[in-house]
Amino acid sequence: WRSRKRIEILQYIVVKWTSVFLVGLLTGLVAFGINLAVENVAGLKFVYTVNLMNTNRFVLAFVLYSGVNMILVMLAAMLCVYVGPLAAGSGIPEVKAYLNGVDTANVFSLNTLIVKIVGSVGSVAGGLIVGKEGPLVHVGACIASLIGQGGSVRYGMTWKWLRYLKNDRDRRDLVTCGAAAGVAAAFRAPVGGVLFALEEVTSWWRGPLLWRAFFTTAVVAVIIRTGIVWCKHGHCGLSGEGGLIIFDISGNPDNYGLQELLPVVILGIMGGVLGSLFNQINSKIIIWSNGWLKKKGKCAKIAQAVIVAFITSVCSFGLPWLATCQPCPTTLEIPGETKCPTYGRTGNFKSFHCPANMYNDLAGLFFNTNEDTVRNLFSKGTNGEFQFSSLLIYLVTAYSLALLTYGIAVPSGLFVPAILCGAAYGRIMGMVMASIYGTGPMDEGIYALLGAASFLGGSMRMTVSLCIILLELTNNLSLLPFIMLVLLISKTVGDGFNDGLYHLHVRIKDIPFLEAHPLPFMRHLTAHDAITGPLVWFSVIERVGTILEVLHSTKHNAFPVIDDNFDGQDEHPVFCGLVLRSHLLVLLKKKQFAERRKRGGGFQQYGSFSSAEFAKPGSGKGLKITDIELDIAEEEMFLDLHPVTNTSPYTVVETMSLAKTYTLFRQLGLRHLCVMPKSSEGQPIVGILTRHDFMPNYLLNLYPSLRESNHRKAHAFPSFSSPSQP
């Protein structure tokens, strides 16, 4: 079914671009909607709390504040636990896994999408130290996947033309575009979104995809831009700037000197150390709490989320009391005003419990939405407005809370927590520098930005995409060398300790992820060594009952077909090819069997099949073996497998080095790889390798003696010790 007509190709192109456009449009709108909802819900919460505080009813204010937070988080957690369990967390590991070829059911379902959207509004507006950036990537991917399969199959919304996209490749391309759109919407960074998808999310990259992904993010950028203009006309309630991290410092051609080099290097090292420490502790907490929660059930998960929300509320309401009130800087005061200038509702000067003309700098960090805190930390020309102690308290608290929070059953992104922690110590570094050099050329806000870059680099280990995202946020190319240096150092330092966070989470979730390169110990094995278990095969003309039995008793998705000379024509049995479980199920369902076992009768038998019946349905759908019911007479009939056999599967000889076999499997994106015998005696096929046979843990359990050599080399330099061909 690959030889399409010209009109069909045209339809295909139209459908492809339309769907990509829709992905961009919807992701942009959803992102904008989330921003609006978060800003308005959180805004109302703060307005009422502050009103109570202004009348000195502090206890009531705290009850209101923490109550709203706990209710919002509970709502998010309940949705996550009962409706869409896969919507918890950031979703980026799931998207990565899908694009690596791991097709888990319901990862991109409509349920997941809705829970992700509503849940992330709840968790962000509920004051948790989480962001909506990571979830937006998942949201974009969900939207893309749903459009790709023509709406939700479960709810019966499909569209005929979209049959063209019902194959793995087009669905994967679309999901990649969706992930790019998510990042673009989160940071208003179209180029950064594409590079994020390219660097972090995808496992295979095709040329035409670049252009399509960029088109998607451009659509998103236009939507977001239009939305912001619309908000400026006052249509958006309490949402001032649309809830985006905006830090435009363009038109500031600062010239930074060499004395900035040392603090920048130190920031990079700090980012690497703190980031990899974050990864390590967070992984440990998640592994520990996962084991604990499994025993306790669903309510425990919700309770955990609510407790974290309560702790966060206590911290953000309680800790600002530790800070001393400070007088507002006179240079900024507006004549006749008793309150500090606050640049609208946001700004560094929260009065909190302080008297008029004083402000509480710690409240400016804690008692705010996360986006506003980021803006305050990044703000330029505000040197000295934060006290050293306040920043330190905030750093320690935010770091601890982020550790606790990432992993509970709510949609939670990690970009914002990382930016918060990084910006806090970055600003501390800026204050130290200012106390040494006086007012140097570099602002504390810039140090905060570089600190954020270092923590992101140290934790997530992305490079180009982070750099471009930050450049697009700041719109100032003169910072490029410093941002690159910081990212380079923090990534290198972090890589010395452990893997990137998403990587660790892929491993915690036990996803059979195929890395780009084979591990070094695989060079000591051959393809044959990875095969375990007996080979299950079919004859070219097989008894229906046998097929049914095999499909019931095994979980394999592909079976070799062997011409075993049942009629004694040839001498040796010959390997014909592979047949897929899904195709066999379609054949069994149709029940068009032959009564006798003879060759050549097969082709008429398939006259009534159209190629569309064999097309791949959406994930998790399609026929199951339990759907098939046959009577005894039918089981004794025969099925000619020739027409559905893939006669050109990729093969390797059993003596092939496993490392090279891995490269072949990974580069070509295979699901099944046939291993052929070296000599011609015996069976014509030795076995079939699948993704699971290449998992390092599986192989190392088979060959424990290799564990030592693997550990010694692979761990320290995973990317350098295994150079393979291009």
Place this chain on the structure above:
Amino acid sequence: WRSRKRIEILQYIVVKWTSVFLVGLLTGLVAFGINLAVENVAGLKFVYTVNLMNTNRFVLAFVLYSGVNMILVMLAAMLCVYVGPLAAGSGIPEVKAYLNGVDTANVFSLNTLIVKIVGSVGSVAGGLIVGKEGPLVHVGACIASLIGQGGSVRYGMTWKWLRYLKNDRDRRDLVTCGAAAGVAAAFRAPVGGVLFALEEVTSWWRGPLLWRAFFTTAVVAVIIRTGIVWCKHGHCGLSGEGGLIIFDISGNPDNYGLQELLPVVILGIMGGVLGSLFNQINSKIIIWSNGWLKKKGKCAKIAQAVIVAFITSVCSFGLPWLATCQPCPTTLEIPGETKCPTYGRTGNFKSFHCPANMYNDLAGLFFNTNEDTVRNLFSKGTNGEFQFSSLLIYLVTAYSLALLTYGIAVPSGLFVPAILCGAAYGRIMGMVMASIYGTGPMDEGIYALLGAASFLGGSMRMTVSLCIILLELTNNLSLLPFIMLVLLISKTVGDGFNDGLYHLHVRIKDIPFLEAHPLPFMRHLTAHDAITGPLVWFSVIERVGTILEVLHSTKHNAFPVIDDNFDGQDEHPVFCGLVLRSHLLVLLKKKQFAERRKRGGGFQQYGSFSSAEFAKPGSGKGLKITDIELDIAEEEMFLDLHPVTNTSPYTVVETMSLAKTYTLFRQLGLRHLCVMPKSSEGQPIVGILTRHDFMPNYLLNLYPSLRESNHRKAHAFPSFSSPSQP
């Protein structure tokens, strides 16, 4: 030699990053040097010519002007013809071919580099309608390649540590970074450079490369930025803005309406039509003139270049006389000045032969360096300063001259000619729009920019990288939707007619380039069908004389090694693996042969070899068969090939579909692919496939009946009719 020690891995990392840094540094410096040289040489030429014209000695002025042009171009052509023939043209097809795996000697040699640098100064300063952008890509790649092999081997400058980079993969990575650096230097677009390398130049892309390429372009950006600051202090002679195309229109948040949509679509279509027409005519001219020049020899090439230079001089000096003089706009006049304001030396108002207070708009286009012309065409707020007739004359002339010029024996880039033509008709479109709508919101300069985008898209068929380059040039994100739309349309229209220009040139140069996807007709063939010619193989223990003879008589680079049971142990001959010509030559050179033909004696024999002796030398270097001299006694001795045999080559079964074989070969970047027999009788290997066996022309000559079906489908939709796995 893959199991390195830890200190060696550290050395490797240091060397890798240092070399990447050096590539960026040197490319940036060279690009800056070229800019300075061009601006100063061309500037002096114009100063003296204008001085002569001001005293009404027009004939003498023309003689001087055309003489200087012809001498400069002749110099460039002579260098190209006698010193570095591979430096002619833009060099992008050569870089593409190298990164596709075609390793031609001397493409990146020091000679080529020097000729490219000096030659492109000559051709650009000599007034030809060529740019220095394309050559800069080649320059970057040359620098990278030379650094990768540790300086020029021929001139004896090598460095020991660089042995780490002496393998195909690292050299290729470095050349990719070099190409990215070239674009970054040409357009001051670091992100655009990386994406250009990713989209247009490379055939394989590895994750870590993204970061390294970006690091390189960031270094380039810093260098160029520093250079411009340095020039502003007046160190650069006549070079005002460093010869860069600068068109910063940031901070102009224009809001464009829907009435701009139609002209933008028309521009896209025009770009597609004119661009693909350009490709078609240019290819025809080059094929025709190549055939003609082959007969005439080297002098004809130089003569051709000089003639083109003369024609260009006549056009650029003669045609401005056709334009009527126009009064300078009074709003811009500086009180007390009789000449038009010219914003320094550049600007739209060239007086040429006009009296005071008048200017010649056509001279502002023709009688300028190409960069200044681009700046004039792009200039904003200059509506109505060009006449319709002038722009039309310029468009026709520039288009024709560009067609003539690209292909002569001088370094010549195509970006600038494409921008010139595109900007000309874009500005015409802007004038048409202005005459319909009055002064609409969109400036003529913006139309010129969109026109340039459309011609670039229609001719080169790049998308993302062009878009980013233009965005980085203009620094204005609000143009993004229009630029994308124009590129999308012009690429689509152009693809309807023919392939992109670089693609066509790859084909004209007869480079065995492997496309990303197999052509559809390959599905009708098997791997066995592509094999021609008898198989040449070696026994595991082979007579030295036989090896020598085979190496002399064939040109193969790899030979299968077969255990043919010379001592009668086994029954069937067994395929052992592949041995490389280069390794055989090293063995022959060392002359450590065994006297008798027996197994097992081989391993001692290699005690005296170090792995470095087998390492790949720079391109075109290394041992040749003519270097080997053996006496008759030695020829009768034996060589054990076991230790140098690659026992895990990639294989396919002979019945494998050729399309899938192609995918395997291309995705894994193989040089040799072994085809194994289906049945176990006969030879244990059927043949070896190399890059040449996958060339469509070769296959279609073997199977002419497939030509028809290939033509019908593949031509119209080359990228859609062959979907293959990821």
